[in-house]
Amino acid sequence: MSVLNTAAPAAAPAASGSATWRLIKAESRLSIRDKVGPLWGVGCPLIVLIILGVVPALREPVEAAGGLTYFDLYVPVLILFNLAILAMTALPTTLAGYRENGVLRRMQTTPIGPARVLSAQLAANFAIALVATVLFLAVAGLGFGVDLPRHPVGFILSWLLASAALLAVGLLITALSPGRGAATAIGTVLFFPMMFFAGLWVPVAQMPEMLQTISHYTPLGAGMQAFQEAYLGHFPSAAPLLTLAAYAAGCTIIAIRWFRWE
Amino acid sequence: MPAVIEVRNLHKRYADKVAVEDVSLTVQEGEIFGILGPNGAGKTTSVECIAGLRTPDRGEIKVCGLNPLRDRAELTRRLGVQLQAGQLPDRLQVAEALELYASFYPEPADWRALMHGLGLADKARTAYAKLSGGQKQRLSIALALVGNPKVAILDELTTGLDPQARRETWELIENVRAGGVTIVLVTHFMEEAERLCDRLALIDGGRVVAVDTPAGLTERARIEQRIQFRPSRPLADHLLTGLPEVSGLTRRGELVIVSGNDNALNAVTAVLARNRIVAERLRVEQASLEEAFVQLTGGRLDSR
Known part of the structure; x- marks a missing residue:
């Protein structure tokens, strides 16, 4: 056995991409193999989108939604569904598992350090979400004739803020949960009420006024509000954008402050 | 270094x-x-x-x-x-x-x-x-x-x-x-x-x-060697216990067990040869690291 004398030419690692990039690729590959994100975060909302698309009753305009139909409203709702699954279930489960199994600890002994694994997981989920959103918009548009948001810049900004807010919530769940099981449980329990306030079951516009107000201060509710305005052709108003930004910043700060590496 | x-x-x-x-x-x-x-x-x-x-x-x-x-x-x-x-x-x-x-x-x-x-x-x-x-x-x-x-x-x-x-x-x-x-x-x-x-x-x-x-x-643990054998002919204890290298002798059935320092084996075999006694089934036990550990720490290694 010649385990040693194995020094490779020093140029090799630099030529084949930086460690960070490799880490992001590895984490993306692992996320896809893990199937939680692809199945629940992408496959499930996509199927729901297709099923709802063939229901004629959903092509009626929703009262107080500025002329958008029920189905039109479901497109951004399902985009938020995707973000919420990836950020609040897939991300915390994976990262808390890494902490529990000593993956982060092993990283701590390398020049890269465990924080880079966190960033790579965030980047991987962000990338999957981006692909999913483009896919949903394409299916809704080409398959069922749903127009793209009439204010694209406003929509992109809202989407970026919504992903930042949800990933930050996911990071906070990771930081505060004692283990992998708890992280999954917290993420799942939070998922349903948050999706309710995004209008998954009842469009927000049809909720009682008090619930609408609450909705506007939840991350998914604020995201939905901003998306809806962008769909109608306006630049989203300040309130939902600031709400999303506040969730993103606040949760990130608390997560960093309290993050347990082991 | x-x-x-x-x-x-x-x-x-x-x-x-x-x-x-x-x-x-x-x-x-x-x-x-x-x-x-x-x-x-x-x-x-x-x-x-x-x-x-x-x-x-x-x-x-x-x-x-x-x-x-x-x-x-x-x-x-x-x-x-x-x-x-x-x-x-x-x-x-x-x-x-x-x-x-x-x-x-x-x-x-x-x-x-x-x-x-x-x-x-x-x-x-x-x-x-x-x-x-x-x-x-x-x-x-x-x-x-x-x-x-x-x-x-x-x-x-x-x-x-x-x-x-x-x-x-x-x-x-x-x-x-x-x-x-x-x-x-x-x-x-x-x-x-x-x-x-x-x-x-x-x-x-x-x-x-x-x-x-x-x-x-x-x-460092100064653990003694143990030499165990069956003498081919009857052996008087004093032949071995008189040796300065030997610290003890016990018998178990027809086996003789001698304990002593590092040189005990040489001394014992020399005496046996002089008396034309063959040491059958000869076994020498060296102190192991495990014994040394027990001696040095006064504790046990695997039982905890």
């Missing part, structure tokens, strides 16, 4: 108990240095402090002249660590893990050669979760070496391995050392320590009890 690791008066306590009371040791370049002791003796905490993973409460540590906490970035490039509780993502494959970890270092080893050398080549596309305990352990060793470290810390290297895999791992470690890597081996297996280590630190109750070569430790 220059010291690669210097630890002086290391002390570390956790909320409820003192893990390391007072540990000082020096590891020389190119040696295999063993840290031996029962579970809970403070071995792992000590090496975690050396690796910069824990902050000591008191004491000084230098690894390759670096402070493990202050010079972390530089230290991680020179020190490979295999931890007891360090795993990989379940679905990461062997080759992917090695390639990824190799990319973390400025001058990595050739990970493919490492993979072959460790007998993992046919598992290149196998996910971490599907590996056997021995294969995980070998991958873990490979990851500790993939950065081409000057020093490698290996914690409980062969725990959970079957005897065959354990022997193969030992061979591997000897090869690694032959390549110029200084190795710190944490273990509670006597056989492993005896076979691999140039020098050993015995740790018990958070303190270093002794530092010496395995032979030196055995000698």
Whole structure:
């Protein structure tokens, strides 16, 4: 056995991409193999989108939604569904598992350090979400004739803020949960009420006024509000954008402050 | 030879108990240095402090002249660590893990050669979760070496391995050392320590009890030899008990058991030869490291 004398030419690692990039690729590959994100975060909302698309009753305009139909409203709702699954279930489960199994600890002994694994997981989920959103918009548009948001810049900004807010919530769940099981449980329990306030079951516009107000201060509710305005052709108003930004910043700060590496 | 690791008066306590009371040791370049002791003796905490993973409460540590906490970035490039509780993502494959970890270092080893050398080549596309305990352990060793470290810390290297895999791992470690890597081996297996280590630190109750070569430790414990045989003809006790090298004689059935110092065997066989007695079924028991350990610490190794 010649385990040693194995020094490779020093140029090799630099030529084949930086460690960070490799880490992001590895984490993306692992996320896809893990199937939680692809199945629940992408496959499930996509199927729901297709099923709802063939229901004629959903092509009626929703009262107080500025002329958008029920189905039109479901497109951004399902985009938020995707973000919420990836950020609040897939991300915390994976990262808390890494902490529990000593993956982060092993990283701590390398020049890269465990924080880079966190960033790579965030980047991987962000990338999957981006692909999913483009896919949903394409299916809704080409398959069922749903127009793209009439204010694209406003929509992109809202989407970026919504992903930042949800990933930050996911990071906070990771930081505060004692283990992998708890992280999954917290993420799942939070998922349903948050999706309710995004209008998954009842469009927000049809909720009682008090619930609408609450909705506007939840991350998914604020995201939905901003998306809806962008769909109608306006630049989203300040309130939902600031709400999303506040969730993103606040949760990130608390997560960093309290993050347990082991 | 220059010291690669210097630890002086290391002390570390956790909320409820003192893990390391007072540990000082020096590891020389190119040696295999063993840290031996029962579970809970403070071995792992000590090496975690050396690796910069824990902050000591008191004491000084230098690894390759670096402070493990202050010079972390530089230290991680020179020190490979295999931890007891360090795993990989379940679905990461062997080759992917090695390639990824190799990319973390400025001058990595050739990970493919490492993979072959460790007998993992046919598992290149196998996910971490599907590996056997021995294969995980070998991958873990490979990851500790993939950065081409000057020093490698290996914690409980062969725990959970079957005897065959354990022997193969030992061979591997000897090869690694032959390549110029200084190795710190944490273990509670006597056989492993005896076979691999140039020098050993015995740790018990958070303190270093002794530092010496395995032979030196055995000698230090002053454990007597035991010589056991069946005399071909009746043998008078006084022929042997009169010898200065012999300290005791007992009989069990037709067996004679003589205890004495290192030279007792020579003295006894000389007397037997003079009296034309053949020592049948002759057996000599040397003091083992295990006995030395018990003698030096007054404790037991595996029972805890």
